[in-house]
Amino acid sequence: MVSGPQVEPNLREAGRLIAMAAKAGARLVALPEYFPILGMHELDKVKVREKAGSGPIQDFLSKTAQKHRIWLVGGSAPLTCASPNKVRNTCLVYDDRGRLAARYDKIHLFGFTMGRESYAEERTIEPGARVVTVDTPFARLGISICYDLRFPELYRAMKQVDVILVPSAFTATTGRAHWEALLRARAIENLAYVLAPAQGGRHPNGRQTHGDSMIVDPWGAVLGRLPSGPGVVVGGIDLARVKSLRESLPALEHRKLRRC
Numbered sequence: 001m002v003s004g005p006q007v008e009p010n011l012r013e014a015g016r017l018i019a020m021a022a023k024a025g026a027r028l029v030a031l032p033e034y035f036p037i038l039g040m041h042e043l044d045k046v047k048v049r050e051k052a053g054s055g056p057i058q059d060f061l062s063k064t065a066q067k068h069r070i071w072l073v074g075g076s077a078p079l080t081c082a083s084p085n086k087v088r089n090t091c092l093v094y095d096d097r098g099r100l101a102a103r104y105d106k107i108h109l110f111g112f113t114m115g116r117e118s119y120a121e122e123r124t125i126e127p128g129a130r131v132v133t134v135d136t137p138f139a140r141l142g143i144s145i146c147y148d149l150r151f152p153e154l155y156r157a158m159k160q161v162d163v164i165l166v167p168s169a170f171t172a173t174t175g176r177a178h179w180e181a182l183l184r185a186r187a188i189e190n191l192a193y194v195l196a197p198a199q200g201g202r203h204p205n206g207r208q209t210h211g212d213s214m215i216v217d218p219w220g221a222v223l224g225r226l227p228s229g230p231g232v233v234v235g236g237i238d239l240a241r242v243k244s245l246r247e248s249l250p251a252l253e254h255r256k257l258r259r260c
Contacts, residue, residue: 001013001014001017001031001032001035001197001199001200001230002199002200002201002202002203002209002229002230003032003034003035003036003037003038003199003203004037004038004203004204005037005038005039005040005044005204005205006037007036007037007048007056007057008056010035010036010037011036011056011057011060013230014031014035014036014060014064015060015064017031017230017231017232018031018064018068018070018072019068020232021070021232021234022068022069022070024232024234025234026070026234027070027071027096027138028070028071028073028136028138028139028141028163028195028237029068029070029071029072029073030072030073030075030165030167030195030197031072031073031074031075031167031197032075032167032168032169032197032198032199032213033075033076033089033145033146033167033168033169033198033199034075034076034169034199035074035075035076035077035167035199036048036057036077036078037078038169038199038203038204038205038207039205040204040205041205042123042124043085043124045078045087045124046078046085046086046087046124048078049078049079049080049087050077050078050079050080051079051080052079052080052103053100057074057077057078058074058077058092061074061077061092061094062094062098062099062100063098065094065095065096065097065098066094066096066097066098069096070096071093071094071095071096071101071136072093072094073091073092073093073141073143073165073167073197074091074092074093074094075091075145075167075197076089076090076091076106076145076146076167077090077091077092078090079105081126082126083126085124086123086124086125086126087124087125087126088105088106088125088126088128089105089106089121089125089145090103090104090105090106090128091103091104091105091106091143091145091165091167093134093141093143095136101134101136102132102133102134102141102143103132104128104130104132104143104144104145105126105127105128105129105130106125106127106128106145106146106147106148107127107128107129107130107131107148107151107154108127108147108148108150108151108154109121109122109125109127109147110146110147112171112173112174114173117171117173119171121147131154131157131158133158133159133161138237138239139161139162139163139193139237139239140160140161140162140163141161141162141163141164141165142155142158142161142163142164142165142192143165144164144165144166145166145167145168146166146167146168146169146170148166149166149168149182149183149186150178150182152185152186152189155186155189155190156190160190160192160252161190161192162192162193162237162239162242163192163193163194163195163237164186164187164190164192164193164194164195165194165195165196166183166186166194166195166196167196167197167198168196168197168198168199169198169199169209170198170199170209170210171207171208171209171210172208172209172210174210175198175209175210175211175212176210179198179210179212180212180214180222183196183214183216184216184220184222185220187216187217187218187219187220188218188219188220189251190218190252191218191242191245191246191249191251191252192218192242193215193216193217193218193237193242194214194215194216195215196213196214196215196216197213197233198210198211198212198213198214199211200212200213200226200227200228200229201228201229201230211226211227211228211229212225212226212227212228213225213226213231213233214226214233215233215235217241218241218242218245219245223235223236
């Protein structure tokens, strides 16, 4: 997606893309980070934050999952927190009946300064603290968001999962340098699929996101990608392949340093 500052148009666009994925046979559909809003100013997302369980963004996710009979991962949505000037950057997972199955609040908050480019998510986001996995009829999912990708210990804390979700809005600068390398590394070291739906393009606020939405298999092979712009990437999950690779290379069992 290439989300803008108004929630309603973003939800319409998300709905269009979800319908495309469902028509292609997808049973699990994931949206990127900040899919409902990438505002003109940092505080714009605070103005549209929702209480857990109530609001147009959450209603959209629930009803759309139910409509298409899919499991739907709402990349991230702004939910209320203790501070009146911040949000929780929250990934919400709905089952195929539209019921909330999991909630993950982004733990690691992005901070970056290089030349005139500067980001500090801590100014408007309150971090989460809980590692989240969820069992589905087709795979065990581990949930993360964007900057979490740089912290491999998060994925180790999930224990064994079949699919790692990384909805993102990577900057063009860091994305060019590290995005694919990090995604493939997380897939390889955890012998798991990685699904990484990303914001990708020039947004109305002037921000350029890297894009390159990607599906990576447990051996590090890229199964599908969308370099930029709105669209859909579809691929298959083969749990027999996960099992076979983990039997051939039992690296997860060979770990020695389990505690720091």
